[in-house]
Amino acid sequence: MRTLPTALASHLAGDATTMCHCWRVTRRDGIVLGFTEHDHVLTFDGTDFLAASGFQAADSETASGLSVEAGEVSGGFSSVAISEADVIAGRYDGATVEVFQANWQAPAEQHVLLRVQEIGEVVRAGGAFRAELRRLTHRLDQVQGRIYGRRCDAVLGDGWCKVDLTDPAYRGSGAVVAVLSQTQVRVSGLDAALGGFYRQGVCRFVTGANAGHAGDIEDHCVGGDGVVLSLWLPPPLPLAVGDTFTVTAGCDKSFGTCGAKFSNILNFRGFPHLPGSDFAFGYADGDTVHDGRPLYE
Template structure:
C-alpha cells in the first residue's frame, strides 16, 4: 500500500491544489535528466526539472497484479535537452523513468508514483512520443534459448568466437547517393555480397547496418544501407565495415570456417519436413538434413 507524505496529503485534501508531474530520466550512460509539465523549472529532491521541454503525458490507469501497464509521454526536441540525433542513436533506449507528483508551490512535497522504462519511441515533425513501460513487462520477455535452425549468437561475440579483424575492410566514401546508398573505395579485395548484412562504422562516429554490397568493375563498391542514415555522410569520410552473417549453418561453415561454434540447431526439421510424407525420391534413414 502506498503511503502519501503527510504534507502532500494535507495539500491534496484542500479545496485548491497546485500539482504537477515530473519525470526523472536515468540513461544507461549515467546521464540523469529532469523534466516537468509545469510552466517553470523546479528543484525537487535535489534534482533540476526543466519546463522548457514541453513534456506532456497520457492518461494511465494503475492495475493490480503483475500485468504490464504502459503509458505515453510526448515532447518537443530541444538542442539543450533532447536532440533528435540522440534519440536516433538510441541513447534513451531502455532508460529508466521515475514519475513524481509534486506540489509546485512547495516542491519539498512530492511522491514517486511509478518507475518505468522507455520502450518504443516515434519521431515526427520535430516532436517525439515515447512509451513508458512498467517493469513488469520484463516478465513477458523470452527466457532461455529458442531452438531454431539459425544461429542466435552475434558475429564475433564470446559464443561465436570469430576473429572479426580478419573479416573487416576499410575504405573511403566517394559518392553519396541519397541517405541509403554509398559508392566507396578500398573494398576491391572483397567479392560482392561479402559485407551484406554487415556493420559500417564511420570514423566520425556512428554505426550503420549494410543491406547489400556490390563490387563494381572499376574496383569501387556500392553499399546499400538497411535504413537511411540520420546524419549526413560526407564525401571523403573514412570508415570500416565488418562482414555480415545471415546466421545459416552453411554460411558459418563456408564463409567463416566456424561450424564447430555454430549456436543454432541446423538439424531440427522445419515445418516443410514435418508435413512431408515418405516417397521414393528422398532417403529417410535418420541422417542429418544438413551435412
C-alpha cells in the same frame, strides 16, 4: 500498495494542492535528464527537473495485471533539453522513464514515484515531439530465450559466437566517395575484400553528421565502378562525400559460412541437422524408409 511520505500525504489531504508531474529519462547510453511540467526547475532525488522543455503528459489509464497499456508525453525541442538531432539519431529509443508526482513548493521532501515506463514510438512534427510511454510489461510480448532452428541464433562476436571481431581480417575502414542514395554509397578503402564479405555486417560512421551511428549492411558489391555498400535503412541524417566509417564482416548464420568464413564450427549455435517442417508434417508411406536410421549422416 504505494506508501506516501507523511508530509506529502498531509499536503494531499488539504483543501488545495500544488502538485505537478516530473519525468526522469535514462537513455541507453547512460545519460540522465529530468523534465517537469512546472514553470520552474525542481530538484529532488539527485536530479534537476527542467522546466524549459515544455513537457506535458496526455491522459493515460492504469490497469492491474499484466496488460500493456501505454501513455504519452509531448514537448518542444530545446537546446537545453531534447534536441531534434538526438531524436532523429534514435538516442531516446528504448529509454527508461520514471514518472514522479511532486509538490512544487517542497519537491525534495514531497515527491512520489508513480510508475516506470519505456519510450516507444517517437513522432516529430512542427518543431515538437510526441513520445509513447509503454508499460514495462510490453517486454513479455518479446521472444525470450533460444529457439531451435537450423541457423545460428548467436550474434556475431558475442559470448556465444566467440569470433574475435577486433581481428583485422574481419574489419575494414574507408570513406564515402559518392552518395548514390541515402541507403547506397560508393566507398574507398575496401578494395581488398571480396564482394559480399561485409554483406549482413555492420557499418559504423566515424565522422560526418552520422558519427557514432551504426547500421546493418544489406549488400556489399565489388565491380568495375568500385565498391558499393547498401544499407538496410537510411541513417538518421543525410550522408555526404568524405564521411568515414568502419565495417565488420557479416554472417548469414549458416553452418557452411561459420566453417568456411570464420573457422568457428565448434561454436555454431544452430541445429543444422534438425528435420524441417516437411518431415515434421509428413506421414508414413510405402516410399519412405522408417527404420530408425539417422536422417543425416
